[in-house]
Amino acid sequence: MSKASEYLESVQKLIEQRDPNQPEFLEAVTNFFTTIKPVLEKHPEYVESNLLGRLTEPERAFQFRVPWVDDQGQVQVNRAFRVQFNSAIGPYKGGLRFHPTVNLSIIKFLGFEQIFKNSLTGLPIGGGKGGSDFNPKGKSDGEVMRFTQSFMTELQKHIGPDLDVPAGDIGVGGREIGYLYGQYKRLNGSQNGILTGKGLSYGGSLARTEATGFGLLYYVDAMLKDHGQTLNNKKVKVSGAGNVAIYAVQKAAELGATVLTVSDSNGFVYDENGIDYKVVQQIKEVERGRIKDYADRVKTATYHEGSVWDFDVDYDLALPCATQNEIDAKQAKLVVKDGAQLVAAGANMPSTPEAVKVFRDANLLYGPAKAANAGGVAVSALEMSQNSARLSWTFEDVDQRLQKIMQNIYQESADAAKEYGVEGDYLAGANIAGFLKVADAMMAQGIV
Ligand SMILES: NC(=O)C1=CN([C@@H]2O[C@H](COP(=O)(O)OP(=O)(O)OC[C@H]3O[C@@H](n4cnc5c(N)ncnc54)[C@H](O)[C@@H]3O)[C@@H](O)[C@H]2O)C=CC1
Ligand SMILES: O=C(O)CCC(=O)C(=O)O
Numbered sequence: 001m002s003k004a005s006e007y008l009e010s011v012q013k014l015i016e017q018r019d020p021n022q023p024e025f026l027e028a029v030t031n032f033f034t035t036i037k038p039v040l041e042k043h044p045e046y047v048e049s050n051l052l053g054r055l056t057e058p059e060r061a062f063q064f065r066v067p068w069v070d071d072q073g074q075v076q077v078n079r080a081f082r083v084q085f086n087s088a089i090g091p092y093k094g095g096l097r098f099h100p101t102v103n104l105s106i107i108k109f110l111g112f113e114q115i116f117k118n119s120l121t122g123l124p125i126g127g128g129k130g131g132s133d134f135n136p137k138g139k140s141d142g143e144v145m146r147f148t149q150s151f152m153t154e155l156q157k158h159i160g161p162d163l164d165v166p167a168g169d170i171g172v173g174g175r176e177i178g179y180l181y182g183q184y185k186r187l188n189g190s191q192n193g194i195l196t197g198k199g200l201s202y203g204g205s206l207a208r209t210e211a212t213g214f215g216l217l218y219y220v221d222a223m224l225k226d227h228g229q230t231l232n233n234k235k236v237k238v239s240g241a242g243n244v245a246i247y248a249v250q251k252a253a254e255l256g257a258t259v260l261t262v263s264d265s266n267g268f269v270y271d272e273n274g275i276d277y278k279v280v281q282q283i284k285e286v287e288r289g290r291i292k293d294y295a296d297r298v299k300t301a302t303y304h305e306g307s308v309w310d311f312d313v314d315y316d317l318a319l320p321c322a323t324q325n326e327i328d329a330k331q332a333k334l335v336v337k338d339g340a341q342l343v344a345a346g347a348n349m350p351s352t353p354e355a356v357k358v359f360r361d362a363n364l365l366y367g368p369a370k371a372a373n374a375g376g377v378a379v380s381a382l383e384m385s386q387n388s389a390r391l392s393w394t395f396e397d398v399d400q401r402l403q404k405i406m407q408n409i410y411q412e413s414a415d416a417a418k419e420y421g422v423e424g425d426y427l428a429g430a431n432i433a434g435f436l437k438v439a440d441a442m443m444a445q446g447i448v
Helices: 003-018 023-042 044-048 051-055 104-120 141-155 174-188 208-226 243-254 277-286 292-297 329-337 353-361 375-389 395-419 426-444
Strands: 060-069 075-086 092-098 126-132 164-168 235-238 258-263 267-270 302-305 317-319 342-344 365-367
Touching (some): 003 044, 003 051, 023 044, 023 051, 023 426, 044 051, 044 426, 060 141, 075 141, 092 104, 092 174, 104 126, 104 375, 104 395, 104 426, 126 141, 126 164, 141 174, 164 174, 164 375, 208 317, 208 375, 208 395, 267 292, 292 302, 329 353, 353 365, 365 426, 375 395
Parallel strands (some): 092 126, 092 164, 235 258, 235 317
16 A cells, blocks of 8 residues: 555544544545545655644634524524634635534534635635524524624634634525624624625625625536537526525526526425526525425426435536535436536535445536535635725626636646546546645645
């Protein structure tokens, strides 16, 4: 066994022993380790300085209590986390997730992925992530506000515009960011560089709302063009119906594709004439309803219970935009059978390792999350730049920068894969390109 293989195995073993109850974190690390050996062979100094041992251990991770009072006057207590994973190339940056499944394993997997994603954007941002097991579904605005105020009362002690800049993720959208920002400002005075995804009237950036979904399509467009194709007339399956999915649907349609589906955790809607993103936006973002309502409003659409990935229909592109591990191996086989030629991840780690293997074995074009969904955090970093400079760029300006960033991410991943002997493997390419910059910065900064 080569020295690099031995080293990877020993670090992996140590993590498994230390964190046996963190399956999502282990999945993310394993996924990364399976592609990184060629880099270690070229850079023995990374092995000698135990770079991966340091990289896989968060610089800081903390858990805190969030007490709040519900509409019935009952005191509720939620658990919250912030993982400040790696600051080698800039302040910790990454979203906050409010969802009942949130635990340390999920926040660590998301924070670990964020390190390389943020590096791929080419902007100076480190990796972090946070959240709580609070479930915003079915809560009143007053309850959400009291919860977020209590959450920020603790979190504000540990963040800062040059230290750690949170944003949204599942369950944290414009409403939550507004309440979080209001509470931060109340406790610290005005500082609009403390969060991104802010409203436009108080320091937000144009195009941040659209950025992850639009960015995903810019990445897919770059990948298809490199293979002599375009999005025109492509049939697309999208999962999810939240921030990422809505704007992925919009941009896919603008680029000439037909989006057949969107989904939530109960079921999905199918319309062969194409999903109308404005209707999804109204139902999910304004009314906070269920996707089932779509079929009541658009007569050509049908609603189906269950996972969209079990639905058998021919299509060209699969864009999972809901949540982690939403596609298993059996469903991945159906993706291949249904004729899809490309899978690109809008959600973080949406495919199980077995599903990823199915895609790779079938030679599908596979765009991993850390590359394909980096548009959101990229525009967050542009929001930080605008806040520091006290400027507001136009929508077109931000959108053009986003397009360029996504094209660069595709190209750098493709180039890295080629350079390290795995041409066409965009998962390996993204891992390698994202890792090299962070590794270089860590080596330059000594054993820290
Ligand atoms: N918002 C952002 O800027 C970014 C989000 N992401 C990732 O994209 C994914 C979606 O995030 P957002 O759209 O922001 O969240 P969101 O809270 O706006 O929407 C999530 C959507 O997925 C649906 N969903 C949740 N679990 C599901 C399941 N098991 N099956 C089908 N649908 C399900 C929900 O009903 C909701 O419509 C997450 O993995 C997130 O980490 C990644 C990069 C940036
Ligand atoms: O905009 C951000 O800072 C974070 C976005 C995010 O959480 C992600 O990329 O998964």
